[in-house]
Amino acid sequence: MSESIGNEMYTLRINGQDRPVKDAWVGESLLYVLRERLELPGAKGACEQGECGSCTVLMDGDAVCSCLVMAATAIGADIVTVEGLIEKDPSMATTADVIASQITDVQQAFITEGGVQCGFCTPGLIVAVHHLLDKNSDPTELDVKESISGNICRCTGYGRIFAAVEAVVQVRKASR
């Protein structure tokens, strides 16, 4: 790092851990710091303008575009990235490898329903869908569409993503 750029030092709370950030430039986005400094590349950058949702993370329970958040302003916030999502109810996971990998019901449904192609939009969508279903356990089709309309997927045309969300809602309902 050139002297002219960065010498900031601060700590972020990410996925339940305190993560020190050293020698940072104050202009770095949360997305950059997660990906390039903290080895958390799950959040993706595809527009860095708040338009595509690929960089979605949870900040104090709200879904935000991490490309629009200055990392240094996220001090004190409770940040959850796709890497930090954990299955709250392990009985939701059905197959052995799935349990072993600590995959969530939403993540599993994206795989089994075909919601993943290139997968670049996927981490952002997974976070967005978790956020939706945490707030609204029985969303209508329009609720789902509206809540993920900030997440662009160029590959799937969304059909299989809707199917994945629907599958999770049904399973969660049945197990209540």
Added chain:
Amino acid sequence: MSTVKQDTRLRDILGTSALRPDGVAKVMGSFSFSSDMWAENMLWGATLRSPHPYARIISIDTTAALLISGVSAVITAQDVPGKATYGLISADQPVFASEFVRYMGEPVAAVAADHPETCRRALAAIIVNYEVLTPVVDPELAMLATTEQIHPDGNLIRHQRIICGDPHISGNITVEGNYTIGMQDQAFLGLEAAMAFPDSGGNGVELHIATQWLHEDRGQIAACLKLPEDNVRLVLGGVGGAFGAREDISLQVHCCLLALRTGRPIKMQYSREESFFGHVHRHPAKIWMKHHATKEGKIVKVESRMVFDGGAYTSTSPAVLINGITHTQGPYQCDNAVVDGYAVRTNNPPCGAMRGFGVVQACFAHESQMDKLAQACGLSPVDVRLINAMHTGDKLITGQVMESVAPVERCIRETDAIPMPETLAPNANVLEFPGGSGRTADRHNIVRGIGWGVSMKNLMYSEGFDDYATARCTLSNGIASLKFATSEVGQGFVTLAPQIARSVLGVDDVVLETSDTQIGSAGSTSASRQTWMSGGAVDGACRLVRERLFEHVGKLHNIDPIRLMIEHTDVIDTIGTFRISVAEATQGITLSETFEHHHRKTEDLDANGQGNCHVAFAFVAHRAVVDVDVELGLVKVVQIATAQDVGRVLNPLSAIGQIEGGIAQGLGLAVMEEIIMDNGRVKNPSFTDYLLPTALDAPHVVAIMIEEAEPQAPLGAKGIGEPPCISVTPAIIAAIRAATGKALSRVPVRPQDICL
């Protein structure tokens, strides 16, 4: 033959909805895209681009940039050791502009530094002195000999005619129109990104890159670096979609040059804005088309003139043009034709491959024409298409005989039989209205329309090109490993290849080796070709290994290998009772075979556009239902019904994903996606201003897959990637025409085209 019927459906063989092997990593966020790479001691690379569409470079001063702390290198055209230009068909595009910049965004210099922000400052410190010139932006003018030629190779990239049958014949009915297709962007989500590692001696480089075709990239890169191809090793980085935009070189050469110059790993990645300048787009086109028909509506002759704006450099324009003109007739019988096609160089951004490759443009014109013809003859849109539908054995306007399975009639009839959606409920949520939550439509101004589109698409490369694919299969201890250079861009070849191996070899465990240039070429992931080509190569390699396995087992157990076959996961004797599991039979041995799949040969077109230039074709029908607010010009695509000729479904889940994804892209071209140009300048290089379909724009898709196995195809399956996005666009436009009564001759349709 064993009488015990094994349940094979639990195994992920061909025909099942096997799941993606990379799915877990992708949903967990641990899949490594090319932009996720990181290396000890790495530097960031960045590109300086021309702000002008056309200018002469007077001087470039990099002194100030080099003085910035943290900057390790600044390179320009004079630092390119090998060939100064590259290109897929013609090497006419400079690695860095030296004398002229010919489009806005053309690379002029590149820097390597310790931080992206340092790179940005270094780029800002490079002083380029330009003499700004008047850009040539109208292809009609550009192709004239009297217009300034903006490149030593001239402004006319290619002209090709097709003359078929009687050029002077006419019919009782003629319909004609002029059609315009806007410039669409592939807009893959995973931006261009790569990491280059220099060899310690500086005599070679390893590039991890998101690309569609590793070997083609390698050839172009090695020539520019002046290195033997063996010293340039390419490894496929995780690819976040492609759709044609990764077929050309973007940052590959720059990244390698910086790595060799600095002796350190270089990471480069484009921003979204840079990506709009960094890759080719779909050709904007202007098409005049005229159909002559009998009064019963049977096509007698088609005439057309097509002009494709290729932008500043050739890219794949010559091939896109040939695809456009050879698909003038669409999926319809036609004995007579006169077609002229031009691909022209301008100071607009270079255009090249995008899903549908020239056929999208032709299809918008021929399908608009079919509706005009229907109206002129008093036929329904369905009947006019059925009357003219092409069949296997028909002669195309190129003289080539349609040898592919051609279930055009079935596509139309099965689409027609799909139930219509319900009418918009009186209490419908505004989110279901045209315009959604943004500009809310008035319920009373919403009119529903229905429209049709049918298309034909060539598969694989054309005009004599041998785009073969290579694969190696190694079987040992019951595990098959597959090696190929095929680019997985999201389409699902990594799912399909193990399905093939399981089906052929009776194994369950299949390992995929790294996709890189350490094996022969797989050709490009484009032209709907990998299931056929790389699928054929994997199938071929697995079959060779299976033969070796049968020989081995036969010898060991004294059975003629010809009597052996695979059943479920066992090798069995078809006559006797012998049975051994593949796992057991391959304990301690290793069988390995490599196979190259070549499709049948094709030919160049002659001066009159005659020749067997294409390998095979696929067909599809689309019916669109739209709601339009005729006052505000807002459109909501309610339902797309489709029946697609797929040959054979190898993975239903992957297939529906291709169909729905393609439809969304065709919808984008119909009603929202366009790179807006103003005198050579791109006006909207961002996701704020270049609109893409969101979840709320996605129509309800009802899809039928028509399975009539294609005898030419190694697995019976046709490519399915491109057809979904082709005729859906004209179908949507036809539906909007039906709702509004407007002629609508350009895509995308904008609100002002409807309501003004």
